[in-house]
Amino acid sequence: MKIGLVGFPGSGKTTVFNALTGLDADTGYGGAKPGTKNLGVVRVPDTRVDQLAELYSPKKTTYAEVVFCDIAGGTGSRELDRSVLNSMREMDAICQVLCAFDNPASADPADPARELNDLQTETVLADLEIVERRVDRLRKDRSDPQLLKLLERILESLENEQPVRSLGLDANERKLVSGYQFLTLKPLLLVLNVAEAAVAEAPDPALITAAEAAGSRLVPLSAQVEMDIAQMPAEDRAEFYEELGLGEPAGHRFVRAAFELLQLVTMLTAGPDECRAWPVRAGSKAPVAAGKIHSDIERGFIRAEVTRWNDLVELGSEAKCRDVGKLRVEGRDYIVQDGDVCHFRFNV
Ligand SMILES: Nc1nc2c(ncn2[C@@H]2O[C@H](COP(=O)(O)OP(=O)(O)O)[C@@H](O)[C@H]2O)c(=O)[nH]1
Ligand SMILES: [Mg+2]
Incomplete structure (x- = not known):
C-alpha cells in the first residue's frame, strides 16, 4: 500500500513523513524542488x-507494510506543481497535510x-480535464455506451465541484474507470498538523464537517x-509519549x-516457518x-481452515482448536474476516 503525502509548501509534509517513518529527510521553508520525493517504509504494528x-x-x-511517499512541490501557497498531480496518480491513497499551526x-x-x-x-480540475476529453471521444465514436453513461455521471459531479469519491461508485463501476486513476476517487486522509500546545484540543467542528463532505477523515497530530x-x-520513546500525554505514536493512529x-x-x-499479516480488501x-x-493457491483453491487469532493463541495449536470446534472449514464463498488465521488447502 502506497500513501502519498501532499499539501502546500510548509504545511509540514516532510515533518509528518519523518514522524511516521522515523527518518530524517530535510524539512524547512527552503522549498524542496517540485517532484522531489522521499520514500519510507513503515511496518504496521500488530499485537x-x-x-x-x-x-x-x-x-x-x-508485518503488513505501508510505503509513504512525501511529494514536494508547490508553485505558490495555493497551487501545486503538475508533477505533484502526476505523482499522486501512482498512489493507492492520498494524505493531505493541513497546516494548523502558525507558520513563522x-x-x-x-x-x-x-x-x-x-x-x-x-x-x-485535473480529473475534469481527463473526463471531458474521454466523454467527447465516446460521444463521437459511440463505442462504449455503458462507459459513456458512467463518465457523464462523473463529469456532472466534477462540474459541481464534487470529488468522484462522493458518488459512491460500486466495485464494478470502479473497475470500469480504474484506468483513469482519478485523483478525487482515491481515498483521502487528512492530517491536521497542529501546534504542540493544541494536541489535546478537539478540531474545529466546521473542519470535521468539511472533511466528511470530502469523503475523508481527520487525524490531528503535532508533527x-x-x-x-x-x-x-x-527505548526512550515510551517515556516521552507518557510524559506528553500522547498515549501512542501518531503513526499507529494514522x-x-x-x-x-x-x-x-x-x-x-x-x-513454524512464518507468522504474517496480510492486508486484504474487506469483503x-x-x-x-x-x-x-x-x-497458485487462488487457482487451485480447495478450502480454507480458519481459526480466530485469539482462539489459536489461547488454545495453543490448530489441533486443539479443531478438538473443541474452533477450527472452521470454509469454502470458496467464505468472506475473510479481520483477525482470521487462515490455512489454505490447494491443488495445482
Ligand atoms: N511549530 C511547529 N512547526 C512545525 C510543525 N510541523 C512542521 N513545522 C515546521 O514547519 C516547517 C515546514 O515543514 P516541512 O515539513 O518542511 O513542510 P513541507 O514543505 O510541507 O514539507 C519546518 O521548519 C518545520 O519544522 C509543527 O507541528 N509545529
Ligand atoms: Mg518538504
Whole structure:
C-alpha cells in the first residue's frame, strides 16, 4: 500500500513523513524542488502477529507494510506543481497535510479549511480535464455506451465541484474507470498538523464537517513533536509519549485510520516457518485473499481452515482448536474476516 503525502509548501509534509517513518529527510521553508520525493517504509504494528510469533517461534515474522511517499512541490501557497498531480496518480491513497499551526515564515494565519478546499479544487480540475476529453471521444465514436453513461455521471459531479469519491461508485463501476486513476476517487486522509500546545484540543467542528463532505477523515497530530520523538532511540520513546500525554505514536493512529479508509482487513497466517499479516480488501472471498499469498493457491483453491487469532493463541495449536470446534472449514464463498488465521488447502 502506497500513501502519498501532499499539501502546500510548509504545511509540514516532510515533518509528518519523518514522524511516521522515523527518518530524517530535510524539512524547512527552503522549498524542496517540485517532484522531489522521499520514500519510507513503515511496518504496521500488530499485537496479533506478535502473539502468534510468540506461540510458534517462527523463522520469520512479517508485518503488513505501508510505503509513504512525501511529494514536494508547490508553485505558490495555493497551487501545486503538475508533477505533484502526476505523482499522486501512482498512489493507492492520498494524505493531505493541513497546516494548523502558525507558520513563522508566512504572514497569513493558518487556514486548514482553505488548504483542503484549494487541493480539492485542483484535483477536481485535473480529473475534469481527463473526463471531458474521454466523454467527447465516446460521444463521437459511440463505442462504449455503458462507459459513456458512467463518465457523464462523473463529469456532472466534477462540474459541481464534487470529488468522484462522493458518488459512491460500486466495485464494478470502479473497475470500469480504474484506468483513469482519478485523483478525487482515491481515498483521502487528512492530517491536521497542529501546534504542540493544541494536541489535546478537539478540531474545529466546521473542519470535521468539511472533511466528511470530502469523503475523508481527520487525524490531528503535532508533527514536530511526533518527529522529534520518532527520531529518538526506541527505548526512550515510551517515556516521552507518557510524559506528553500522547498515549501512542501518531503513526499507529494514522495507520489504523488508513486501513479503515482503504477498507482493508488483516488476514493472518501462522506456523513454524512464518507468522504474517496480510492486508486484504474487506469483503474479499477466501480464494481472492489466498491469491495475496500466491496465485497458485487462488487457482487451485480447495478450502480454507480458519481459526480466530485469539482462539489459536489461547488454545495453543490448530489441533486443539479443531478438538473443541474452533477450527472452521470454509469454502470458496467464505468472506475473510479481520483477525482470521487462515490455512489454505490447494491443488495445482
Ligand atoms: N511549530 C511547529 N512547526 C512545525 C510543525 N510541523 C512542521 N513545522 C515546521 O514547519 C516547517 C515546514 O515543514 P516541512 O515539513 O518542511 O513542510 P513541507 O514543505 O510541507 O514539507 C519546518 O521548519 C518545520 O519544522 C509543527 O507541528 N509545529
Ligand atoms: Mg518538504
